Amino acid sequence: MEKILIFVSSIRxxxxxDIAFNAxxxxxxxxxxxxxxxxxxxxxxxxxWILQRMAVSMGLILTSWMMEGIIAVAALIVIVVFRNxxxxxxxxxxxxxxxxxxxxxxxxTPVEIITESVFNLARRRIGALIVLPxxxxxxxxxxxxxxxxxxxxxxxxxxxxWPNNPVHDGAAIIQGNRVLDVGVILPLSHRKDFPTxxxxxxxxxxxxxxxxxxxxxxxxxxxxxxTITRGADVLNINERKPLVSALREHLGIRENQTQYLxxxxxxxxxxxxxxxxxxxxxxxxxxxxxDAIKTFDIPVEYANRNPEMELLNTSATSVRLxxxxxxxxxxxxxxxxxxxxxxxxxxxxxxxxxxxTNDNLSIPPGLSLREVRPMMVDVxxxxxxxxxxxxxxxxxxxxxxxxNLVRSKIIPSRIELSGPKTILDSMSTLYxxxxxxxxISSSGETSAKVVIxxxxxxxxxGSQEKVIVEYEIMKRQ
Amino acid sequence: xxxxxxxxxxxxxxxxxxxxxxxxIHGADGDDQGxxxxxxxxxxxxxxxxxxxxxxxxxxxxxxxxxxSAERKGAICFTAFDPVPEKTVIYHNWFKRDxxxxxxxxxxxxxxxxxxxxxxxxDTDVGPWRVEIxxxxxxxxxxxxxxxxx
Numbered sequence: 001m002e003k004i005l006i007f008v009s010s011i012r013x014x015x016x017x018d019i020a021f022n023a024x025x026x027x028x029x030x031x032x033x034x035x036x037x038x039x040x041x042x043x044x045x046x047x048x049w050i051l052q053r054m055a056v057s058m059g060l061i062l063t064s065w066m067m068e069g070i071i072a073v074a075a076l077i078v079i080v081v082f083r084n085x086x087x088x089x090x091x092x093x094x095x096x097x098x099x100x101x102x103x104x105x106x107x108x109t110p111v112e113i114i115t116e117s118v119f120n121l122a123r124r125r126i127g128a129l130i131v132l133p134x135x136x137x138x139x140x141x142x143x144x145x146x147x148x149x150x151x152x153x154x155x156x157x158x159x160x161x162w163p164n165n166p167v168h169d170g171a172a173i174i175q176g177n178r179v180l181d182v183g184v185i186l187p188l189s190h191r192k193d194f195p196t197x198x199x200x201x202x203x204x205x206x207x208x209x210x211x212x213x214x215x216x217x218x219x220x221x222x223x224x225x226x227t228i229t230r231g232a233d234v235l236n237i238n239e240r241k242p243l244v245s246a247l248r249e250h251l252g253i254r255e256n257q258t259q260y261l262x263x264x265x266x267x268x269x270x271x272x273x274x275x276x277x278x279x280x281x282x283x284x285x286x287x288x289x290x291d292a293i294k295t296f297d298i299p300v301e302y303a304n305r306n307p308e309m310e311l312l313n314t315s316a317t318s319v320r321l322x323x324x325x326x327x328x329x330x331x332x333x334x335x336x337x338x339x340x341x342x343x344x345x346x347x348x349x350x351x352x353x354x355x356x357t358n359d360n361l362s363i364p365p366g367l368s369l370r371e372v373r374p375m376m377v378d379v380x381x382x383x384x385x386x387x388x389x390x391x392x393x394x395x396x397x398x399x400x401x402x403x404n405l406v407r408s409k410i411i412p413s414r415i416e417l418s419g420p421k422t423i424l425d426s427m428s429t430l431y432x433x434x435x436x437x438x439x440i441s442s443s444g445e446t447s448a449k450v451v452i453x454x455x456x457x458x459x460x461x462g463s464q465e466k467v468i469v470e471y472e473i474m475k476r477q
Numbered sequence: 478x479x480x481x482x483x484x485x486x487x488x489x490x491x492x493x494x495x496x497x498x499x500x501x502i503h504g505a506d507g508d509d510q511g512x513x514x515x516x517x518x519x520x521x522x523x524x525x526x527x528x529x530x531x532x533x534x535x536x537x538x539x540x541x542x543x544x545x546s547a548e549r550k551g552a553i554c555f556t557a558f559d560p561v562p563e564k565t566v567i568y569h570n571w572f573k574r575d576x577x578x579x580x581x582x583x584x585x586x587x588x589x590x591x592x593x594x595x596x597x598x599x600d601t602d603v604g605p606w607r608v609e610i611x612x613x614x615x616x617x618x619x620x621x622x623x624x625x626x627x
Contacts, residue, residue, distance in 0.1 A: 396626055404542050429607065431574070
């Protein structure tokens with residue numbers, strides 16, 4: 001009991017939000033993709049992942065590798081193969097529907113009106129082609145078409161296919177209770193087992209059904225017959241009842257809709273509970289799994305330095321952190337996710353000693369600091385100043401034995417540097433780079449670069465880092 | 478008496494001739510890499526001449542230079558003060574690349590005084606050197622710069 005209380009008290013409000021948020025994402029994925037082929041394949045991938053983890057825990061090296069490979073390939077295949085299905089899920093709904101809407105709220109297609117219209121058309125021998133899309137997007141498959149967007153009525157459907165109507169030749173696409181497009185051109189089937197009586201309308205209907213999950217109703221102009229195509233099936237319809245049943249089955253409309261909706265609600269509640277359970281299990285396995293300690297060498301960041309001051313040196317450029325947490329969490333952490341930040345806002349000139357505490361650390365949630373080495377960091381700061389220093393030539397090599405370098409003049413004789421005061425105070429002269437004497441035989445001049453001995457120092461604007469050295473050579477007495 | 482007057486006249490003449498040949502030179506606070514300095518004669522302790530040379534002959538510097546071979550084994554800093562109002566001390570502070578190497582205390586006596594200091598050059602002394610000529614309070618009269626080469 002005590003252990004349970006300790007465990008419950010250790011859960012932070014952030015953890016609850018973490019679990020709830022991810023559970024909701026999982027539930028939304030279920031709500032959006034439920035019933036699609038992509039969802040079934042995703043379930044299969046999840047099952048494979050569980051198998052792979054089991055193989056890892058049992059030490060089945062080859063099996064776990066193979067599973068890992070299959071999962072990676074399967075994930076890629078899902079995206080490629082089911083791209084239309086995935087796209088239609090997101091395209092068919094607005095952002096609110098994606099984040100909040102439930103599938104059972106979708107608009108009901110008036111099956112009876114469609115059936116009545118189809119039989120009226122057949123009776124009058126008016127050719128018609130009606131497409132009822134499934135879950136897949138048809139945009140890449142069909143061509144042409146004129147946007148119609150009219151609420152379904154028997155008169156409207158019949159008028160679309162009326163012979164004198166300019167759009168009567170193409171197909172009409174019905175989604176929900178609206179006719180979306182008319183005059184749409186469908187891909188033709190290349191099947192060779194069609195009866196000779198089937199014309200272009202039948203081939204178009206079969207062509208679309210073969211490559212998508214749409215259902216197409218064909219009314220023959222010549223014979224006044226009704227045919228439906230779905231998948232590879234081509235079915236002749238003589239009575240109303242089979243057509244109504246086929247439409248209801250395709251559109252997912254149940255006889256007892258109230259009972260169905262009730263069942264759906266229960267199903268969704270179960271989905272919510274399962275999502276919460278799965279995410280909680282994953283969360284606890286990651287954050288509250290077997291305790292482990294891992295060390296990270298993290299560079300120390302120094303922030304809020306007074307711009308008037310220069311950071312001369314520090315006793316530590318990086319610190320070693322001993323972090324405690326679940327093994328799974330520690331394994332997934334990259335050093336870039338951890339930061340050690342020292343605030344130099346209150347630092348003064350000279351050596352400042354800072355203790356590294358939790359306030360200086362930014363570590364991923366779920367981990368705690370066990371130890372830090374070193375515990376203290378010395379930061380040496382200095383104010384910036386300017387100083388003008390004389391330049392001296394650094395002669396090297398040998399002059400000819402009968403020659404004497406009696407004097408030299410450096411232009412400019414001084415260079416102004418800016419940098420940390422401590423460094424500049426310790427300097428009294430700047431030296432040129434080595435100037436060789438060996439090639440000198442008479443008075444003349446040469447140019448030489450001035451050596452700036454510290455990276456903290458820089459020549460002030462206007463001051464050159466190169467000087468001219470004039471020299472005077474005399475014969476030795 | 479007449480003989481004594483003649484002697485005084487000769488001494489006065491000699492003093493007058495000597496004063497005509499005396500250069501109005503003085504030392505200057507500052508930095509020198511072997512360049513001559515010459516201006517009006519002041520009243521206080523004044524550095525009249527400061528050079529780095531290879532040797533001293535007849536109380537005068539010989540072979541002024543700013544380059545010393547390590548083989549030469551020695552470098553000399555010669556300074557001449559004129560006037561020297563009172564007995565005082567000055568220092569020749571020798572630096573090898575900003576690091577103090579030697580500090581030589583030299584006593585000056587009125588009315589003018591020349592003196593020098595010498596350091597031994599070792600093979601490890603290769604590099605740029607400078608000599609700061611200061612008074613007892615650390616005031617720099619002049620800085621002389623030279624190099625020791627291989």
